Amino acid sequence: MLSHISAAEIDRVTKLASRRFSFKDGAGVVTGCWMASEEMEALIGRVAMRDQKAFAALYKSTSPKLYGVCLRIVGNRTDAEEVLQEVFVKIWQRAEQFAASEGPAMPWLTAIARNRSIDFIRARKPVADEIDAAYDLADTEPDPEEQAIVKGEGRRIDRCMEELEADRGRAVRSAYVEGLSYQELADQHSVPLNTMRTWLRRSLIRLRECMER
């Protein structure tokens, strides 16, 4: 459904799509295998318009990377292929949300693949809940100052990662890349569970402070 995309938006995406792509015999076959970010975004725009050929082209160009994500996190081909199916069903369903928003395509696609993969392994092997009284999930009205803070972005994360102790930096990275739980990270680093929690939470705060400097 395109209902919440304005007509102007549809025009914009359509023009972008037709300008960025060359089609073979009007068959809608995208030529060339290299795809710039802008082209990928235009392709998702076409998927948002329920263009099945664009969807096939998107699958062709992005499935190796997204399958790599699933495989790394899920750990075996059979399950990773199952998760990859869910990932592309989600991409089909959410394409219009992406088309209506700003931002590059590949991080959005990768986030879907990571989220589906992590949901899968957490369902397969449950871990302890972390959200309790320590976290207030109630909505709080943000003040204007806070609104402003979310926007600003100073530096790249790799420079801030260098400021972390080496083992904590590795823990942050392997949590993200491999989808490890606190317990798995604690085992891997041979530290108590609570220590690992403190490591990661403090690292997140330090990263955020560093990025905002």
Add this chain to the structure above:
Amino acid sequence: MSTPDQSKGGRSRDEVLAGEYVLGVLSLEDRQKVERRMRSDRQFAAIVSRWEQNLSEFNEEYERVTPAASVYPKIEKRIFGDAAVGAHLWNSIAVWRSVAFGSLFLAAGVLVFAITNEAVLRPAPGKQLSASLAGQNSAINLLANYDVASGRLKVTPVAAGKPDEKSLELWLIRGSDPAEALGILPQTGEGEISLPPELHGKLTEGAIIAVSVEPFGGSPTGKPTGDVVASGTIRLP
């Protein structure tokens, strides 16, 4: 949980929680809690989204691995349904015609919603709105059922031609505004389309619902490109 100095603490808690979500260390239940909050709290969703952008630099570590060739057909089947089943139903014209004649709603060209007193269609929860959509000399008649509670618009095609060459796309037309796509009717022969909440109020008296024949998969331009085979004005009885 509100205390005078909570603002600062609440914010860094949100930063940590959003970061933990994006890292992926949370339990499934906690992930779902975070996702629910993202839907209701835009500020929090922005914090999550910023972590996603920041940490996406780590995505370089994922190797490209080609999945088995059998995966894509499975995805297609999950999204677009089983073409064979679709063709069978589409071609059962006799069945669909009997459905059409069996219905009480063959008001040609007019979409009648079964409510009485509001310009905006907002009847009691659970109420079903029914309509028939038909065009002059049309090969296709449609029966539409709109379930207000679930926001699902169910459309049943009454007859159709060759199924593999085209899709039926449903449009909402309000005044002189461009047509807004409501969705593609699945090839299985029965269409059920969930309307997003922001669209519920747009199904108002005088608006037109139309169905066009589009290339398989839907209009490539986002606007109707094929023949409009059925249309109806929403009218209060």
